[in-house]
Structures are given as C-alpha cells and as structure tokens.
Amino acid sequence: MAVRKKSGHGKDFSPIFLAFFLILSCGVFMALKVETDGIIRKKIPGSSIIYIPSGKYLKFATFGYSSLLADIIYVWAIQYYSDYNIPERFEYLDHIFSIISELDLHYLDPYDTGALIAAYEAQDLDLALKLLDKGLEKNPDQWFFPYTGGHYAQMIKKDQKLAQEYYKKAMEVKGAPDILRRLYADSLYKAMDYQSALQAWLEIYQTTTDERVKKIASNHLYRAKATIDIQNIKEAIEKFKQRFGRNPMDLSQLVKAGFLGSLPKDLDGKEYVYVPQTGEVEAPTIWWKR
Amino acid sequence: MKIGAIALNTFKEAIRDRILYLLFFFAAVCIIFSRILALLTVGDRVKIIKDVGLASLSLFGALMAILMGVGLVFKEIDKRTIHTLLVKPIHRYQFLLGKYFGLVLTLLVMLLGMSIIFLAVIFAHTFKLEWQLLVAILFIFFELCLVTSVALLFSCFSTPILSSLFSLSFYLIGHFSWGLETLIKKVKPGLGKTLAQLLYHFVPDLENFNFKMEVVQKLPIPPKIFLFSTLYGIFYTVFVLTLALLVFRKRDFI
Amino acid sequence: MAAVLKVEDLHKSFKLGFIPKIKKILKGISFSVEEGEIYGYLGPNGAGKTTTIKCILGLVHPERGKIEVFGLHHLSLQAKEKIGYLPENPYFYDYLTASEFLNFCGQLFLMEKKKKEERVKELLQLVGLENASDLQLRKFSRGMLQRVGLAQALLSSPSLVILDEPLGGLDPLGRKELRDIILRLKKEGRTVFLSSHILQDIEMVCDRVAILVNGEVISQGALHQLVSEKIHFTEVILSGIDTEELKGLAESSSAKGERTLLKILSEENLEKILELVHSKKGKIHSLVPRTETLEDIFVEIVKQR
Numbered sequence: 001m002a003v004r005k006k007s008g009h010g011k012d013f014s015p016i017f018l019a020f021f022l023i024l025s026c027g028v029f030m031a032l033k034v035e036t037d038g039i040i041r042k043k044i045p046g047s048s049i050i051y052i053p054s055g056k057y058l059k060f061a062t063f064g065y066s067s068l069l070a071d072i073i074y075v076w077a078i079q080y081y082s083d084y085n086i087p088e089r090f091e092y093l094d095h096i097f098s099i100i101s102e103l104d105l106h107y108l109d110p111y112d113t114g115a116l117i118a119a120y121e122a123q124d125l126d127l128a129l130k131l132l133d134k135g136l137e138k139n140p141d142q143w144f145f146p147y148t149g150g151h152y153a154q155m156i157k158k159d160q161k162l163a164q165e166y167y168k169k170a171m172e173v174k175g176a177p178d179i180l181r182r183l184y185a186d187s188l189y190k191a192m193d194y195q196s197a198l199q200a201w202l203e204i205y206q207t208t209t210d211e212r213v214k215k216i217a218s219n220h221l222y223r224a225k226a227t228i229d230i231q232n233i234k235e236a237i238e239k240f241k242q243r244f245g246r247n248p249m250d251l252s253q254l255v256k257a258g259f260l261g262s263l264p265k266d267l268d269g270k271e272y273v274y275v276p277q278t279g280e281v282e283a284p285t286i287w288w289k290r
Numbered sequence: 291m292k293i294g295a296i297a298l299n300t301f302k303e304a305i306r307d308r309i310l311y312l313l314f315f316f317a318a319v320c321i322i323f324s325r326i327l328a329l330l331t332v333g334d335r336v337k338i339i340k341d342v343g344l345a346s347l348s349l350f351g352a353l354m355a356i357l358m359g360v361g362l363v364f365k366e367i368d369k370r371t372i373h374t375l376l377v378k379p380i381h382r383y384q385f386l387l388g389k390y391f392g393l394v395l396t397l398l399v400m401l402l403g404m405s406i407i408f409l410a411v412i413f414a415h416t417f418k419l420e421w422q423l424l425v426a427i428l429f430i431f432f433e434l435c436l437v438t439s440v441a442l443l444f445s446c447f448s449t450p451i452l453s454s455l456f457s458l459s460f461y462l463i464g465h466f467s468w469g470l471e472t473l474i475k476k477v478k479p480g481l482g483k484t485l486a487q488l489l490y491h492f493v494p495d496l497e498n499f500n501f502k503m504e505v506v507q508k509l510p511i512p513p514k515i516f517l518f519s520t521l522y523g524i525f526y527t528v529f530v531l532t533l534a535l536l537v538f539r540k541r542d543f544i
Numbered sequence: 545m546a547a548v549l550k551v552e553d554l555h556k557s558f559k560l561g562f563i564p565k566i567k568k569i570l571k572g573i574s575f576s577v578e579e580g581e582i583y584g585y586l587g588p589n590g591a592g593k594t595t596t597i598k599c600i601l602g603l604v605h606p607e608r609g610k611i612e613v614f615g616l617h618h619l620s621l622q623a624k625e626k627i628g629y630l631p632e633n634p635y636f637y638d639y640l641t642a643s644e645f646l647n648f649c650g651q652l653f654l655m656e657k658k659k660k661e662e663r664v665k666e667l668l669q670l671v672g673l674e675n676a677s678d679l680q681l682r683k684f685s686r687g688m689l690q691r692v693g694l695a696q697a698l699l700s701s702p703s704l705v706i707l708d709e710p711l712g713g714l715d716p717l718g719r720k721e722l723r724d725i726i727l728r729l730k731k732e733g734r735t736v737f738l739s740s741h742i743l744q745d746i747e748m749v750c751d752r753v754a755i756l757v758n759g760e761v762i763s764q765g766a767l768h769q770l771v772s773e774k775i776h777f778t779e780v781i782l783s784g785i786d787t788e789e790l791k792g793l794a795e796s797s798s799a800k801g802e803r804t805l806l807k808i809l810s811e812e813n814l815e816k817i818l819e820l821v822h823s824k825k826g827k828i829h830s831l832v833p834r835t836e837t838l839e840d841i842f843v844e845i846v847k848q849r
Contacts, residue, residue, distance in 0.1 A: 013383065018536050025529040030491040032522040036498050037471075039515045079472070295651035299637070306639050369635050374696065377601040378652040379624035542604045544558070544595075 070104035077110075081117050090122040097131055101138070111135030111145060119152050128152055136169065146170035147180060150187065160191035178204075178213065182220075189224060194231070198224040222267040223287035229264040233272065233281045236260045247279045292380050293388045300362065300392025301399075309357050310400055317350040317404050325411055336415055337506060340423065343408040344502040348430050351401055355434045356457040359393055359441025364450040373543060383535050386442070390531060393438050401431055425516075426505040432523040433499035437461055439527045443534040446541065464496030498522055546615065548704050548735045549577040549600065554609035556595055569595045570606070571759040577704075577737055577752075582730055584746040584767075585739040586838075587756035588846055593739040594632065596756070597708050601629055613704065625653065628702035632709045634693030638682035642673055642692050645681060646699060653700045667695040670725070686713055694725070705729055706737045711745050723749055743838045747771075753838075757846055771841060775833045778814055780806045784826030793817050803829060 013021075077096050081089060097114035100107065111131050118128035129152065135145040150166030153159050167184035170176055185200035201224055205217035233251060236259035240248050243257070251274050254260045265271055270284045304310070324342035328335040366372040375385060405427050413419060440460045444453035470490045477483045498519040504511050554573040557566050569592045577583040587593050598604040600611055602619045611618040614626055636645055643664055650660035668674045671691035676684070684692065690713070697705060707726075711719050719742075726749050729736055740746055746753065747767065754764035763770065777795065783802045790797060793813045794806040808814045821828055 013535075015536065015539070018532055022529060022532045022536070025525050025532060026492070029522055029525040029529060032518055032525060033491050033495055033498075036495070036515060036518045036522060039512055039518065041504065041509075041511065041515065292652055292654070295648060299640075299648050303637055303639060370631065370633075371635060371637055373603055373631050374629070374634070374636065374649075374693075375652070376603055377624065377627065377629045378649065379621040380652055381621070540605065542558075543598070544604065 066103040067107065070100050070107050070110070073103070074100050074107070074110050074113075078113070081121070090117075090124070093118055093122055093124070094127055094130070098134075101131075101134055105138040108135065108139065108142060108144075112148065115148060115152070119156055125152060125157050136173075141173060141175065143170045143173035143176035143180060146173070147183075150183065154187065154190070160187055163187045164191045164193070178208070178210075182213075182216065185220065189220070189227075194224055194228045198228065218267070219287050219290055222283070222285070222290060225267050226272075226283040226287065229266070229272065230281045230283070232260065232264065233274075234279075237279055237281070241279075247276050249276055250274060251281075292384050293391065296375070296380075296385060296388025297391035297395060300389050301395045304358055304362055304393060304396040305399065307358055307361065309361065310354055310396070313350045313354050313357075314400060314403060317346045318407050320346040320350075321404075321408050321411055325415070328415075336412065339411060339415060340506045341502070343411065344423075344426055344430070344506070347401065347404050347408060347427060348433070348500075348502070350404070351397070351430060351434045352437055352461050354400055355393075355397055355437040356441045356454055356461070358396065359438050360445045360450050360453040360457065362393065363389065363442060363445035364453075367543065370543075376543065382539050386446075386531070386535055386538055390439060390442055393442070394435055397434050397438060398431065401427070401434070420505075422505040422508070425511075426501045429499040429501050429519065432520060433496055436494070436496075436499075436523055436527050436530070439530040439534070443530050443537070446534050446537045460494065461496065464494040465500075467493045467495045468497060494526060495522075546579055547576040547612070548579050548614060549583075549737060550610075550612045551575055551596070551600070552610040554596065554599060554606050554611065556592075556599060556604060556606045569759055570599070570609075573609070573756070573759070573761055575754045575761055575764055577735060579735055580730065580733055581751040582726060582736045582738060582749050584750035584753035585737065585756065586741065586743070586746060586753055586842065587739075588741065591756040592759045593756055594708055597629075597706060597737075597739060600706065601627070625700060626703045628697035628700065628705045630690075630693045630697040630705075630707045630710055632712070634689050636681050636689070636692065636696075639680060641678050641680055642668065642684075642695075643677040645692065646696055649696045649699050655700070663699060663701075664695075667698055670698070671695045672721075687715070687718055690714065690718070694722075702734070704735045704737065708739050709741070710738065711740055711742045719745060743842060747838045755842065755845060763845060767838070771836055771838055775835055777834055778808045779830070779832045779834060780808060780814075780817065781829040781831075782806070782817075782821055782826055783829065785820060785824055789820060789824075790817065 100110045115128040115131045118124045129149050132145040132149040146166045146169040150163045153163035164187040167187045171180040171184045181204055185197055188197035188200055201217050201220045208214055236254040239259045248254055251263055255263050266283055273282045273284050321343045324339045328338045441457040444456045474486050552574050554570050556570040557568045560567050585593055599606045613623040616623040646664040668677050671694050673691050726736055752766050754761050781803055793816055795809050796807045798805050
C-alpha cells in the first residue's frame with residue numbers, strides 16, 4: 001500500500017472478483033474441513049461430564065434450564081452407552097446418571113434405563129438397584145421401580161429375599177396393580193418363607209373380587225399349604241426313622257407314634273400321597289392343574 | 291500504510307472500551323477462583339485450574355470479540371465518524387481491513403493479559419511452564435480472530451443487538467457441529483443426506499481450534515492438525531471478510 | 545475554465561420502513577461548478593442537499609447519473625485527494641486529541657511525516673485551536689469541533705472544498721471568521737461548494753447559486769442575475785414634520801416619540817418627502833433602500849412549489 005493506487009475507475013475490487021474469491025475460499029475451507037475431520041484426535045468422550053463434581057452444583061449453574069439439560073445429557077448418555085467401542089464407558093455410569101437425576105428428579109426414564117444398562121451391560125446389579133431405589137425415593141408413586149428391582153433381584157441375582165423386599169415395597173405403593181401382591185406372595189414362597197407366603201396368598205384370596213385371581217390364589221394356597229404340610233410330615237418321618245430305623249408304613253403311623261399331632265390334609269381335604277419305600281411325600285394334585 | 295493507520299486508530303479506540311475491562315475482570319476472577327476451587331477436589335488440583343482457565347479465556351475472549359466488534363462498528367456508523375474517513379482517499383476495503391486488524395490487535399492484547407494471569411496462577415501451583423498451554427491459547431486466539439470477522443460482517447448490515455446474537459449463534463453452532471454429523475449418520479442416503487452433508491461441511495467447526503482437553507489431559511496431538519486447523523481458520527476468515535466487503539461496498543451511509 | 549464539479553442527471557431513492565416504501569430524494573439533479581468560484585447550494589430542509597453532497601463524496605450510491613470531479617470519476621482516489629469535506633455536525637473520535645486526529649487524517653493522505661506535522665500545526669493556528677491541540681476531542685465544544693472539522697477538511701490543501709451547512713450553530717463572530725476563511729480560500733485559487741440555508745451569508749460570499757426544492761434544481765445562476773437590483777421600497781426615519789402633511793405619500797407610517805418611520809413605495813413620493821423635509825427644516829435620520837434579497841426570492845420560489 002506504499003504506492004498510491006491509480007485506478008481510473010477508483011472502485012475497490014469488482015464484485016465479480018469478490019464473488020469468485022468468496023466461492024474459492026469457501027471451497028478451500030470446506031476441503032480443509034474434510035481433512036481435519038479425517039485426522040483422528042484422541043478423545044475422552046464425555047470427559048466434560050465426568051468432570052462435573054455433582055449435579056447439585058450444576059443445577060445452580062443452569063439457570064432453571066436443568067430439566068432441559070437433563071434431557072440433553074440423557075440423550076447423549078444413550079448414544080454414549082450404545083457405542084460399543086468405548087470399553088471404559090461404564091466407569092462413570094453411576095456419576096452420569098446421578099447427575100441426570102439430580103438435575104431433574106422426576107424424569108423417570110433415566111432411572112429405569114440406567115438400571116437396565118447397569119444390570120445387563122455393566123453387570124453391576126448393586127448400581128442398578130441403587131438407581132431404582134433413588135427413583136422410588138424421589139418419586140414415591142412409581143411402583144415400577146421397586147418392581148423392576150424385584151425383577152432384577154430375582155432373575156439376575158437370584159436373591160429371593162431381596163426380591164421379596166422389593167415386591168413388598170412395590171406392593172405398598174398407592175395405586176399399585178394387584179399383580180404385585182401376587183408377585184410378592186410368590187417371592188415369599190420362593191424365599192422359602194412358606195408361612196408368610198400362606199398368609200399373603202390367603203389375604204389375596206380373601207380380598208380379591210376377580211374370579212380368575214381367586215382361582216390363582218387358591219392354587220397357590222394349595223401349594224403353600226402342601227409345602228408346609230409336606231415339610232412337617234417329612235420332619236416327622238425323619239424322627240420316625242431315627243427312632244425306628246425305617247420309614248413308616250403309612251402316615252397314620254406318624255400320628256400314632258406321636259411325631260405328628262394330626263394327619264394334615266391338603267387344601268381340598270385329600271390325603272397326601274406317601275411312598276413308604278422312598279419316604280417321599282407328595283400332594284395328591286398338581287397345584288396348578290386344580 | 292493506510293490499513294495500518296486505520297488499524298492503529300481502531301486499536302486506540304477499542305482499548306478504551308469499558309466492556310473489555312469488565313470481561314477481563316470476570317475472567318481474572320474466574321481464574322483466581324479456580325485456584326480456590328482446586329482445594330476442594332481430590333487428586334490432581336492443577337487440572338481444575340487449567341480447565342477453568344482455558345475455558346474462561348475462550349469464553350470471555352469470545353464475548354470480547356463479539357461485543358467489541360459489534361459495538362465499535364455500530365458506534366462509528368451511529369456517530370458518523372465513518373463519514374469523515376470514507377471521504378478520504380481510501381478504498382472501502384482498506385477501511386474494513388483496517389478495522390479488522392485493529393480489533394484483532396486489541397483482542398491479542400487482552401488475551402495476552404488474561405494469559406499472563408492464567409500462567410502465573412499455574413506457575414504458582416506447579417513451578418513450571420507448560421508450552422502445551424501456550425499452544426491451546428494460540429488456537430483460542432485463532433478462533434477469536436474468526437469470531438471477530440463474523441462480528442464485523444454482521445455489524446455491516448444489522449443492528450448491534452441482532453449482530454451480537456448472530457455472532458454468538460455462530461460461536462455456539464461452531465462448537466456443536468459434531469452434533470450435525472451424528473444426526474446425519476442416522477439419515478437415509480439420498481438428496482436430503484447429501485444436502486445435509488454439504489451443510490455440515492459449510493457450517494463452521496470451531497472444535498478444530500479446541501485443544502483444551504488434549505492439553506490438559508496431556509494427550510498426544512497429531513501435528514498435521516495444527517497446520518490444517520490454521521489454514522482452515524485463515525480461509526474461513528477470508529471467506530467471511532470477503533462477504534463483509536461485498537455487503538459493505540454497497541452500503542449507503544445516510 | 546474547466547468545471548471542477550459536474551453533476552448530471554442525478555437520481556437517488558431510499559427505501560424506508562419495514563415494508564419498503566420507496567422515497568425519491570433526488571429527481572434528476574444537474575449543475576456544474578467552475579474553478580475558483582464559491583458556489584452556493586440552497587434549499588429548504590429535506591430538499592436533498594446533504595444527499596447530493598453524499599453522492600458526490602461516495603457515501604451514498606446514486607441510482608442514475610454521472611458525477612465528475614476535476615474530470616475524473618468521483619470515486620477515484622485521485623479525485624478524493626483533491627476534495628476536502630466538512631460535514632454538518634462534525635463528530636470525531638472522542639479519545640484522540642486534536643493534533644492526533646489531524647495526524648491520523650494526514651496518514652490517510654500518505655503525507656510525509658515532517659510535512660504532515662507542520663501542516664497540522666499550521667491548520668490549528670488557522671482555525672484558532674493552537675492552544676487546544678493536546679486536548680481530547682470529547683472535551684471540545686460544538687464550535688471547536690467545527691473548527692477541527694474545517695482543519696481536517698483543509699489538511700491536504702484540497703482544490704475543492706465541500707462544506708455542508710458550515711455556518712449553523714456558530715455565533716456571529718464564528719460566522720464572520722468562517723466567511724473570511726472562505727473568501728481567503730477563493731483568493732488562494734480554490735473552489736468552494738457550500739450548502740446552507742442561512743441566506744444572508746450566502747449572499748455575502750457566493751458567486752453562483754443553485755436552489756434545490758424537493759429534489760429538483762429549480763433555479764441556478766449567478767447571484768446578481770437571480771437577484772434583481774430593483775429597489776422595492778425605501779424606509780425613511782425622519783423628525784420635525786407633521787404626520788398630516790405626510791399623509792398620502794407613504795405606504796405606511798409609525799411614530800415613536802419625535803421620530804416617524806415611513807415606508808415609501810414610489811420614487812416620486814420619496815422626492816416629495818425629501819423636499820418637504822428640506823423646506824420645513826426637518827431631519828432625516830436614516831434612509832434605507834430595500835432591494836430584493838435572496839431570502840425574498842427563496843421564499844417566493846419555495847411558496848410556488
């Protein structure tokens with residue numbers, strides 16, 4: 001610019017030249033973008049989220065848009081966890097889903113999905129249950145959470161006692177569907193707490209108005225009673241064996257010998273089937289075929 | 291050189307803008323506050339200071355670039371100082387470029403100031419100077435040069451509030467263009483997808499200048515990207531300034 | 545003599561409002577300014593005077609028309625180097641001092657450093673601001689800003705000086721000083737293009753004028769040709785004559801104490817009154833023939849539109 005421009009016209013660059021230059025530079029930067037996209041930079045995906053100490057603080061920083069942010073992080077989390085190329089993605093599962101729940105306590109899906117990911121993908125059942133517990137704590141009307149918890153406890157951990165606790169919690173939620181009570185009763189049975197199971201099924205039987213449910217309850221009552229009775233009978237047989245060194249010929253012998261107070265009958269009033277050679281006692285009817 | 295004279299003049303004017311010092315103050319507060327925040331974490335304390343520091347430099351730098359760029363041009367047009375300049379024997383492009391370089395110079399000075407505070411705080415903590423931090427800051431500067439050119443473009447034809455909003459949108463979109471890429475992957479191939487891909491390549495990718503994470507986590511950076519990112523920045527800036535010039539040439543100053 | 549500034553068929557419209565309504569400001573302006581003259585550009589507010597000037601200077605792009613400065617295209621840098629411009633309400637960079645600002649302007653003309661500094665000092669002295677050369681412009685009063693504006697307009701020793709309403713806002717002393725400067729510029733051989741609506745001053749300095757009304761030049765030419773020298777009426781202030789005797793001779797009269805003010809239309813009546821005063825030993829205090837002024841013409845022309 002040291003030399004004065006001597007343009008006869010005096011205008012700056014002509015518009016055509018500028019337009020050409022515009023398109024050229026556009027083309028170049030777009031090509032460069034393709035290049036830079038190709039360069040692989042090591043990323044720590046989600047590092048920015050991992051870094052946030054707690055959702056509580058984040059909530060203050062978001063000026064009331066916390067639920068939107070919860071949505072965004074949740075959507076991101078789903079993409080993140082669907083990417084099987086990130087082997088370390090489960091390290092911050094707890095952290096990320098805690099943040100989401102702290103941002104928006106009543107956003108229900110993340111509790112459930114987080115628990116699902118924890119249970120089936122990260123194989124961390126405790127975390128799954130923790131998430132479900134939090135879900136219930138913040139949303140006491142959601143029976144679904146403890147129900148799922150019971151389900152996981154039963155299916156994955158195979159911890160019937162734990163499952164039973166969860167089903168009880170689920171059952172107690174206001175507005176919970178009746179089937180939960182049946183699941184609870186069933187879990188009691190599976191946890192081998194037969195007396196309580198009996199009680200529970202009795203209660204269901206007595207309080208339900210649905211014929212089908214009554215039938216189911218009665219079947220389960222049958223089974224529970226049968227199990228208790230058979231247990232008692234078997235105990236008596238053992239005592240008999242100890243005393244007399246052999247199985248009793250029939251069950252009435254147990255009563256005569258004083259090992260049983262009275263001979264228990266099944267719910268329908270029928271006698272239990274006893275095979276003296278093996279000492280096996282069975283219910284006369286298959287409980288679910290009644 | 292005429293562009294140089296205008297640039298220097300712009301610098302002298304911009305450096306007196308109080309908004310800059312307000313933002314500088316906030317940035318300094320953030321950086322110093324991070325020092326205190328670092329006491330609350332367990333483990334690597336310097337990481338927080340570095341993260342907060344670089345984020346402050348980037349964010350407040352962007353705000354400075356936008357507010358200063360928009361405000362300055364608006365003031366010239368509003369107060370009519372631009373009339374006295376444009377009737378002198380200068381081309382309009384010389385005026386525009388002079389303004390741009392003046393703004394860039396101001397930004398450089400402000401960024402240097404903030405960087406010194408930042409590096410001082412880090413030094414007080416670790417007693418060493420990491421050159422990688424300087425790399426991250428350098429690319430923050432390149433990013434801000436691009437943002438400034440955008441602010442200049444919008445203020446050539448729009449009101450200051452709209453210009454600020456548009457420039458801010460540019461900055462935000464630039465940092466989330468990868469979202470567009472993710473979305474495009476899920477679209478069925480066809481005309482829509484091709485158009486979307488074209489759009490994706492056009493939309494600015496400010497993440498190209500973002501080395502904050504790599505620097506703080508001490509990850510390796512492929513050297514190729516330095517060259518390509520710089521070139522990307524240069525050509526995008528040229529594009530924006532050319533656009534600004536096209537708009538500016540035809541503008542009437544009533 | 546060559547035309548310093550030639551404007552041919554200039555048209556300009558503006559789009560106003562959100563739903564663009566086209567308002568035509570300049571409807572085909574043509575005029576030319578000769579070398580070495582002081583040219584007045586007159587018109588009521590909103591006629592398009594400032595718009596015309598902005599077209600000439602390249603701040604506004606006309607739709608149609610040709611503008612030539614010194615035979616060159618008006619937007620060429622060579623043309624701009626010969627022009628000095630003083631805008632209507634000058635406003636400059638707040639934080640610069642007067643000399644800093646003028647030095648900056650000098651840089652845009654690529655003036656050599658030493659020469660530039662000398663010239664700046666010279667001009668500050670010319671406009672009477674040498675004491676304020678290190679004061680920041682934001683502390684300047686309006687009159688002082690006007691002077692700085694004039695200084696920056698004259699910085700490159702321009703052959704054509706364009707002044708847009710330079711006399712508005714100046715006190716009588718300031719106006720006189722500016723008039724003197726304008727006349728001096730003419731003596732130096734420069735051409736001055738002056739837009740104003742303070743007609744008395746225009747009358748005092750301009751050689752030729754153009755009158756602009758509603759975007760059209762409706763009258764232009766040498767001042768003495770536009771304004772006839774015909775005497776409209778004469779105002780006489782006298783004393784010592786009975787009002788009775790003056791009846792019928794004057795158009796109107798008013799008395800204050802001993803003195804009587806008369807408005808006399810015809811020459812004949814004037815002579816009669818003079819005789820009367822002489823014979824009755826009365827006294828003439830003042831006798832002012834009123835010719836047509838520029839203002840009179842102006843008002844008449846504008847009214848016609």
